[in-house]
Amino acid sequence: QVQLVESGGGVVQPGGSLRLSCTASGFTFSTSAMHWVRQAPGKGLEWVAITSYDGNNEFYADSVKGRFAISRDNSQNTLYLQMNSLRAEDTAVYYCAKEHPGSTGALDYWGQGTLVTVSS
Amino acid sequence: AIQMTQSPSSLSASVGDRVTITCRASQGIRNDLDWYQQKPGKAPKLLIYAAANLQSGVPSRFSGSGSGTDFTLTISSLQPEDFATYYCLQDHNYPFTFGPGTKVDIK
Numbered sequence: 001q002v003q004l005v006e007s008g009g010g011v012v013q014p015g016g017s018l019r020l021s022c023t024a025s026g027f028t029f030s031t032s033a034m035h036w037v038r039q040a041p042g043k044g045l046e047w048v049a050i051t052s053y054d055g056n057n058e059f060y061a062d063s064v065k066g067r068f069a070i071s072r073d074n075s076q077n078t079l080y081l082q083m084n085s086l087r088a089e090d091t092a093v094y095y096c097a098k099e100h101p102g103s104t105g106a107l108d109y110w111g112q113g114t115l116v117t118v119s120s
Numbered sequence: 121a122i123q124m125t126q127s128p129s130s131l132s133a134s135v136g137d138r139v140t141i142t143c144r145a146s147q148g149i150r151n152d153l154d155w156y157q158q159k160p161g162k163a164p165k166l167l168i169y170a171a172a173n174l175q176s177g178v179p180s181r182f183s184g185s186g187s188g189t190d191f192t193l194t195i196s197s198l199q200p201e202d203f204a205t206y207y208c209l210q211d212h213n214y215p216f217t218f219g220p221g222t223k224v225d226i227k
Contacts, residue, residue, distance in 0.1 A: 035216075044218060045156070045158070045207050045221070046218065047215060047216040047217060059214035062121065062215060095163055095164075100166070103169040103170050104211065105152060105154070106169035106170070106211060107166060108169075
């Protein structure tokens with residue numbers, strides 16, 4: 001069965017950096033586009049970034065562009081999110097999600113999420 | 121970026137009720153619209169993709185319709201496990217954008 005397991009969350013000071021990981025299993029990771037979505041405490045969902053199946057294309061939300069970088073290692077079935085220059089408003093649960101094979105953009109499986117807290 | 125609105129922001133309903141949630145895009149997005157259900161403390165779950173396609177394993181009481189700018193999620197007969205928050209997502213253009221959500225609770 002499809003499994004996505006995020007890790008790397010924690011508490012970081014404003015201006016700091018953190019790298020999230022998402023380990024995938026149960027599907028062909030190397031042929032799936034992958035996304036990050038976040039949810040601030042008590043708030044709605046916010047799409048963050050996508051990487052194409054081969055890592056050659058990526059897009060970002062305006063709120064994280066230039067600060068966050070999505071990447072992947074298909075040999076390790078792992079997705080990453082490098083987060084730099086973190087701000088208080090980046091505090092959220094971060095989910096990784098795989099793209100539906102039959103519908104570009106639809107997110108058919110999600111991880112359980114990892115909490116990032118930006119605070120001094 | 122394409123802006124998504126949802127109405128209502130919340131609703132109270134009873135088991136067995138027919139429930140309709142609306143999502144509107146700030147510009148035409150063809151049928152590039154998905155619906156998600158989220159329960160407290162859990163990851164979102166895909167219900168409907170490409171506006172009207174039922175995701176595998178999702179009960180048939182859920183249905184979606186619409187194209188262009190106006191979309192609807194309908195629950196034909198609300199069940200106890202359906203009390204949750206529902207989000208639409210446009211995947212027509214980057215950056216993708218979610219609607220603000222509709223919370224469905226028990227009347």
